[in-house]
Amino acid sequence: MKILVGVKRVLDYNVKARVKADKSGIELANVKMAMNPFDEIAVEEALRIKEAGNAEEVIAVSVGPAKSEETIRTALAMGADRGILIKTDELLEPLAVAKLLKHIVEKEQPGLVVLGKQAIDDDCNQTGQMLSAITGMPQATFASKVELDGDSIKVTREVDSGLESIRIKAPAVITADLRLNEPRYAKLPNIMKAKKKPLEVIEVADTGVDVSSGLSVVEVNEPEQRQAGVIVANVAELVDKLRNEAKVI
Amino acid sequence: MSTLILAEHEGGDLRPATLSVVAAASAIGNDVTLLVAGSNCAGVGEKATALAGVNKVLVADDAAYEHELAENLSALVVSVAGDYTHILFAATAAGKNVMPRVAALLDVSGISDITEVKSDDTFIRPIYAGNAMATVKSGDAKKIITVRTTSFDAVADTGGSAAVESVASAGANDGVEFIGAELSSSDRPELTSASIVVSGGRGMQSGDNFSMLDEIALKLNAAVGASRAAVDAGFVPNEYQVGQTGKVVAPDLYIAIGISGAIQHLAGMKDSKVIVAINKDEEAPIFQVADYGLIADLFDAVPELSKALDS
Numbered sequence: 001m002k003i004l005v006g007v008k009r010v011l012d013y014n015v016k017a018r019v020k021a022d023k024s025g026i027e028l029a030n031v032k033m034a035m036n037p038f039d040e041i042a043v044e045e046a047l048r049i050k051e052a053g054n055a056e057e058v059i060a061v062s063v064g065p066a067k068s069e070e071t072i073r074t075a076l077a078m079g080a081d082r083g084i085l086i087k088t089d090e091l092l093e094p095l096a097v098a099k100l101l102k103h104i105v106e107k108e109q110p111g112l113v114v115l116g117k118q119a120i121d122d123d124c125n126q127t128g129q130m131l132s133a134i135t136g137m138p139q140a141t142f143a144s145k146v147e148l149d150g151d152s153i154k155v156t157r158e159v160d161s162g163l164e165s166i167r168i169k170a171p172a173v174i175t176a177d178l179r180l181n182e183p184r185y186a187k188l189p190n191i192m193k194a195k196k197k198p199l200e201v202i203e204v205a206d207t208g209v210d211v212s213s214g215l216s217v218v219e220v221n222e223p224e225q226r227q228a229g230v231i232v233a234n235v236a237e238l239v240d241k242l243r244n245e246a247k248v249i
Numbered sequence: 250m251s252t253l254i255l256a257e258h259e260g261g262d263l264r265p266a267t268l269s270v271v272a273a274a275s276a277i278g279n280d281v282t283l284l285v286a287g288s289n290c291a292g293v294g295e296k297a298t299a300l301a302g303v304n305k306v307l308v309a310d311d312a313a314y315e316h317e318l319a320e321n322l323s324a325l326v327v328s329v330a331g332d333y334t335h336i337l338f339a340a341t342a343a344g345k346n347v348m349p350r351v352a353a354l355l356d357v358s359g360i361s362d363i364t365e366v367k368s369d370d371t372f373i374r375p376i377y378a379g380n381a382m383a384t385v386k387s388g389d390a391k392k393i394i395t396v397r398t399t400s401f402d403a404v405a406d407t408g409g410s411a412a413v414e415s416v417a418s419a420g421a422n423d424g425v426e427f428i429g430a431e432l433s434s435s436d437r438p439e440l441t442s443a444s445i446v447v448s449g450g451r452g453m454q455s456g457d458n459f460s461m462l463d464e465i466a467l468k469l470n471a472a473v474g475a476s477r478a479a480v481d482a483g484f485v486p487n488e489y490q491v492g493q494t495g496k497v498v499a500p501d502l503y504i505a506i507g508i509s510g511a512i513q514h515l516a517g518m519k520d521s522k523v524i525v526a527i528n529k530d531e532e533a534p535i536f537q538v539a540d541y542g543l544i545a546d547l548f549d550a551v552p553e554l555s556k557a558l559d560s
């Protein structure tokens with residue numbers, strides 16, 4: 001089977017986001033961008049499934065501007081076989097991304113789609129669930145363990161009160177949580193090899209998918225800043241302050 | 250205009266998260282209907298009628314809803330979605346699992362994790378780990394939303410007198426099957442609704458050392474949380490994680506012990522009323538958000554703190 005992985009180009013997680021002066025969004029010019037960390041985990045999982053002999057091909061898909069090719073190349077350097085860029089300069093909502101991924105799913109017929117649980121820029125946590133809903137493939141979100149047995153997949157999920165496991169039937173959508181695996185680094189020779197791997201570029205307009213959205217961003221603001229407080233000298237002072245000043249214990 | 254809320258419940262009671270979602274619905278200002286889905290959940294439906302601000306309770310009683318499978322719950326919500334202008338979920342693992350499906354099935358955008366209601370179509374939500382707040386406006390006929398529960402004060406669970414109606418099951422999806430759960434059993438308060446949270450990070454060095462935090466938590470009637478690093482290291486289970494991609498907490502008092510204060514951690518706790526940091530590194534970024542900072546080795550400070558709480 002084929003495995004499709006979604007890889008989004010986002011502001012590097014080590015870089016602090018700055019709101020643009022005109023409040024239209026986040027400053028993304030001349031800042032370090034990287035693959036969404038959850039998507040690295042998704043790529044790694046797909047590669048492990050392939051290396052275990054349970055898949056033939058791993059395809060990395062990104063929706064975004066031309067520069068997202070770099071993100072796809074990173075996935076190819078990690079070991080993905082080919083890439084597809086669905087090009088757009090618009091910031092698309094998860095629903096539009098899910099519809100575009102569905103378009104690719106129909107073309108490629110993957111047995112498994114692995115996405116990250118959340119993009120760390122929009123913090124939406126929606127795309128995988130939406131793709132599942134509109135394709136009818138079952139979903140296993142927030143995965144911390146994936147075990148394949150033919151077309152039956154046992155997934156352990158991180159939920160609010162611990163872990164739960166479900167069984168889904170392939171073709172299916174899985175979204176990766178932090179503890180699913182530790183993604184590998186791309187080695188230099190593989191980075192070189194990745195440059196020769198196939199990468200198809202499709203314009204959003206050519207997909208025929210309606211990517212319009214009812215949701216618009218009115219403005220983006222800085223959050224309220226917390227002021228640093230005081231440094232206390234010792235535990236006794238701390239307890240005294242908590243009891244008599246803050247009155248929280 | 251009217252709002253439908255998918256209620257969450259456990260062990261015969263509504264989860265506290267649902268009471269906060271009702272508060273968000275009240276801020277939108279519509280008639281509020283609560284949908285209680287579960288197996289043998291008539292009792293929960295009955296309790297839900299008492300919530301302040303709830304006009305109607307729909308009960309869908311079917312084994313298909315026992316384990317909160319998203320496929321089944323989303324089909325049910327869509328089957329009753331009718332004329333509701335707003336459909337709300339808690340931004341919990343369960344709510345996040347279902348909301349986007351409902352939005353996609355209705356072909357509208359989802360609005361994740363709102364922290365404020367500006368009007369019936371305009372909401373504020375954090376993006377970039379809370380480093381920015383986006384004001385978003387929806388022109389869709391239906392607004393499909395998850396609510397950050399710590400941003401809305403729970404409504405009272407008494408005083409209401411909603412009518413109950415039962416609704417038909419939307420059936421079970423056969424592509425997915427619940428196998429089992431390893432749920433934590435703790436008599437400590439629940440992390441997201443506790444009024445005091447004591448969290449440990451990589452500085453704790455081991456899972457065994459978390460017993461020091463348990464001891465303090467017991468004395469303060471607090472919940473215990475952790476940083477991602479502490480969870481990844483296996484000191485504590487995943488449900489302890491506070492942060493951008495874990496749980497969001499906003500207690501009266503948050504005590505961060507051996508936690509550096511990465512933005513991803515701050516995203517989950519910076520709305521706490523009072524923050525205490527205990528860290529041996531005076532440069533640790535956690536001190537920039539702490540009301541009270543103690544620069545100390547936690548292996549000295551924590552036992553001392555425990556003792557001081559006895560007096």
Ligand SMILES: Cc1cc2nc3c(=O)[nH]c(=O)nc-3n(C[C@H](O)[C@H](O)[C@H](O)COP(=O)(O)OP(=O)(O)OC[C@H]3O[C@@H](n4cnc5c(N)ncnc54)[C@H](O)[C@@H]3O)c2cc1C
Pocket residue numbers: 013037038120449450451452453475476477478479490491492493494495496506507508509510511512513514517527528529530533545546547548
């Ligand atoms: C996609 C993504 C999502 C993430 N999501 C989250 C999330 O939801 N929640 C989260 O917490 N993190 C998250 N992280 C991780 C985050 O970036 C940090 O790596 C993590 O929060 C660090 O945890 P820590 O503070 O415990 O460890 P460290 O940064 O290693 O800090 C340990 C601290 O302990 C102090 N210390 C050590 N020994 C002692 C001692 N004896 N006494 C006193 N102090 C001591 C040190 O001075 C140090 O400040 C995420 C990262 C990514 C990439």
Ligand SMILES: Nc1ncnc2c1ncn2[C@@H]1O[C@H](COP(=O)(O)O)[C@@H](O)[C@H]1O
Pocket residue numbers: 005006007008009036038039042061062063064094097114115116117118119120122123124125126127128
């Ligand atoms: N533009 C995109 N290109 C490729 N994958 C995406 C894109 N947006 C979202 N995804 C996938 O969907 C996951 C969840 O994103 P979100 O719903 O935006 O939080 C991400 O971790 C990616 O795997």
